[in-house]
Structures are given as structure tokens and as C-alpha cells.
Amino acid sequence: MQVLKFGGTSVGKPERMHQVAQLITRDEHSKIVVLSALSGTTNALVSIGESLAKSDKPEAKSKIEALRAHYSTFIEALFSTSEKAAEAQEMIDEHFEFLLITLKISFNEALNRDILAQGELMSTKLLTLYLEEIGLSAKLLPALEFMRTNEEEEPDLDLISEKLKAILAKETDATIFITQGYICKNHKGEIDNLQRGGSDYTASLVGAAINATEIQIWTDIDGMHNNDPRVVDKTFPIAELSFDEAAELAYFGAKILHPASIWPAQKMGITVRLLNTMQPEAKGTVISTETTSDDVKALAAKDGIIAIKIKSSRMLLAYGFLRKVFEIFEKYKTPIDMITTSEVAVSVTIDDDTYLNKILTELEKFGTVEVDKNQTIICVVGNFVAERKGVVNNIFEALSTIPIRMISYGGSRHNISLLTDEGSKVEALKKLNTHLFDL
Numbered sequence: 001m002q003v004l005k006f007g008g009t010s011v012g013k014p015e016r017m018h019q020v021a022q023l024i025t026r027d028e029h030s031k032i033v034v035l036s037a038l039s040g041t042t043n044a045l046v047s048i049g050e051s052l053a054k055s056d057k058p059e060a061k062s063k064i065e066a067l068r069a070h071y072s073t074f075i076e077a078l079f080s081t082s083e084k085a086a087e088a089q090e091m092i093d094e095h096f097e098f099l100l101i102t103l104k105i106s107f108n109e110a111l112n113r114d115i116l117a118q119g120e121l122m123s124t125k126l127l128t129l130y131l132e133e134i135g136l137s138a139k140l141l142p143a144l145e146f147m148r149t150n151e152e153e154e155p156d157l158d159l160i161s162e163k164l165k166a167i168l169a170k171e172t173d174a175t176i177f178i179t180q181g182y183i184c185k186n187h188k189g190e191i192d193n194l195q196r197g198g199s200d201y202t203a204s205l206v207g208a209a210i211n212a213t214e215i216q217i218w219t220d221i222d223g224m225h226n227n228d229p230r231v232v233d234k235t236f237p238i239a240e241l242s243f244d245e246a247a248e249l250a251y252f253g254a255k256i257l258h259p260a261s262i263w264p265a266q267k268m269g270i271t272v273r274l275l276n277t278m279q280p281e282a283k284g285t286v287i288s289t290e291t292t293s294d295d296v297k298a299l300a301a302k303d304g305i306i307a308i309k310i311k312s313s314r315m316l317l318a319y320g321f322l323r324k325v326f327e328i329f330e331k332y333k334t335p336i337d338m339i340t341t342s343e344v345a346v347s348v349t350i351d352d353d354t355y356l357n358k359i360l361t362e363l364e365k366f367g368t369v370e371v372d373k374n375q376t377i378i379c380v381v382g383n384f385v386a387e388r389k390g391v392v393n394n395i396f397e398a399l400s401t402i403p404i405r406m407i408s409y410g411g412s413r414h415n416i417s418l419l420t421d422e423g424s425k426v427e428a429l430k431k432l433n434t435h436l437f438d439l
Helices: 014-024 041-053 057-078 082-104 109-133 157-170 198-210 243-251 259-268 321-331 356-363 391-398 422-437
Strands: 002-006 031-035 176-180 183-185 191-193 214-219 240-242 272-276 285-288 296-311 339-341 345-350 368-382 406-412 415-421
Touching: 002 014, 002 198, 014 057, 014 109, 031 109, 031 198, 041 057, 041 082, 041 109, 057 082, 057 109, 082 109, 109 176, 109 183, 109 191, 157 198, 176 198, 198 214, 198 259, 240 243, 243 259, 243 285, 243 296, 243 368, 296 356, 296 422, 321 345, 321 356, 339 406, 356 368, 368 391, 368 422, 391 415, 391 422, 415 422
Parallel strands: 002 031, 002 214, 031 176, 214 272, 240 285
Antiparallel strands: 183 191, 272 285, 296 345, 296 368, 339 345, 368 415, 406 415
16 A cells, blocks of 8 residues: 655645646556645744634634635535535534634634634535545544654654554555544544654555555656755755655755654555646656665755854863753753764754743853854765765865864764855855756
């Protein structure tokens, strides 16, 4: 069984949902289809929640009615029969009646999560009804019946697998299942969401839970590119990546895939394909346990980085110093991206400033603390890239005019990371593109 995930832009217009239906049925493989909300819906639902949170119910009602009008227009163009259009409108009305009820009750975080779930619930029901209209038998597979997170807010893969396999065992005649991405239930049985990675994460978890033959992530770009096409003119899709390479790129800025989406598929050794809904004939990117090249594969950049340097003469020969420093970041649940050390100083980078002031206050107990904000991590990713002769030389030649704040080299067999200021990012990516890929 295959798992196919389609993002919000892939189903954001009626004609694109028509195209998704064609892609689902272009072969005879049985499959589970994971859908995001229609593009723009989640942002609209977030905005409704924000209005409710500040008790501006007239504003919330106006936003609800605007979204409802959008869905009514969508339905008119999606269906060709009045019967299915009426059925779809009735279903949509039920969801918007729920949203209107939220105007009459106290707002809290649990209710907000219920609100956010409505987008995926509606998109999956719309696609299922459309497939029925064109004569295909598709079974709606409610994610809330099997997708679970534990007390640490992490997916409980064993429980997900147990519940999902039990449901599928009862559906012996169905070959196409439609389910929601992003949403789940937490360990308390409340509606919740996966937060990181959203529908991509769902697809990977579902694939791992059923040991799928393949996971396909359909977006609006033809695979993962060797550089950021938004700021660099000459880029190209990467044909093949290993899981480790893909994880590095996803973590350090490649927007096509969330880093959390990698590990479930990697754990089970399930091939992941990144494909383009707009150009289904394009080969895209294949992510698997193997890689066929030892070349540099790609570049990625992560903005919003904060560099922190702790300088202290007490570091000299002081065992346990780094542990005490890291415990501060652990205390405030703030991950570290990069680290470099010397005899008298240690520099780290973070991308979350939620507890920055508290972290700095505690770090000052160890010595002088310096902070550089608005930094960017640029990573060079490939297979054994740190051992390939000439790579480092090419990198430094390319960046000879770029100020480099930190370098992480040798910590991974697939990544060389450099820290520079955000203002230098575009120039750095362009120069690296020229030197490393001759583009």
C-alpha cells in the first residue's frame, strides 16, 4: 500500500482537486491519501481563534462568514451534479455551525485546537464526495480514530500502528482511503495537532505504521532543489538523497519538507518521493537509505539565528563546564543548532528567542556573554562531504568576501555549516552555487 500526501496548494482550487483525483487513480495500487486543509484555510482559522481570544466576537463572526462564502464558491466549481453539491454544502454547513457555536462559549486552548482541526476535516470530506461523484469508491479514514500523541506531545507510533492496522483489517474491499493530515488526539483524548511538519509528518507516520511500499509527498515544486529557487536564479531538482542528507536540508531551511517528517520513514526504510502536482511527469526527488553520489548535493539557509558566545577563563581545563552550559538550554527547552569551542570560549546558535533573556541571565554566571542576532546558517550538504577533497577550499574561495561568524565542520558526514549575517545570505548562496555547481 502506498501513502500519498497532498498539501494545501495541491487542493486549494477546485481544478487542482480534480487533478489530485486523477493522480490518485492513475494506477491500481491501494493507497492512503493524506490531505492538508485547502490553502488559506488554516490561516483563516488561526485568525478566527485570535479574534475569539481577544473576545472580539463580531470580528470572529465576520471571518467565519467570509470563510464559509469561500467554501460555498469552491463547492459550486468542484461538483458537476446538484446532488453531490448539495451533499457537500450540507456537510460544510455543519462545520460552520460548529464555528458559529464558538461565538457563544468560553474560548480556551482546547477549543482553539478544535477550531484548527476543521480545515482538514472539510477538505477530506470534499475530496471523498468528489471521488464518489466520478464513480470511484473511496473510504474516509478519520485520523482522530488512530493518530495519537503521548504525554511528551510526540507521536505514539506503536499505538498509531495498532489502531490503524485494526481499522484497515475491517475494510477488506476498499483500495482508496482518505485521511486528514496534521490533526490527532493527545494522551488525554482531546483533539490536538502534530505541530511540527503537519501533513508531511502524518504521511510519514502512516507510512511507517503500515510499512507502506512508498510515501509520496506531492507539493507545487518538482522535488528538493540544490539551492533556494526563491533567491537564486539557477537551481535544479536533486534526483536522489539519503535520509540523512534530506534531514540536514530540511532542518537547515529547505521548505519543501519538514525535518520531523523524515524519521518515521527512515526508521522503517520506506522510500519517500517528493513530487510536483503541477508537473506530475517530473521525476522529483527520491529519498531512501542509499545515495549514489559522493558529490555536494545542495545548499540550504536558515534565518532568524541568534549566536551566543560565553567567554570565561574558568573554561581552561574545567571539566563539566559544557554540561552546565547545555543544562541551561535544556532547562528552557531551547535547542542548539551549532556549537564551536576554544580553550576560553564556547559559541552556540539558537533559533528560538522565547527564553533568551532568562538564558542570558543564567549564562552570565559563567563569564562574559556576547549576543549576535539576525544571523543565518548556511549548510552545504552531500554524501561524505566533509571528506571530499577540495570541497572546503571551494567553499572558502566562494565566500572570500563574506563575513563568517562560525563554522561547524566534521560533526556530520553530510553537512558543513557556516554562520553569517542575514544581509549576506543571498550573496553567499549565489557564490556557492557558482563555485560548487558551476551555475
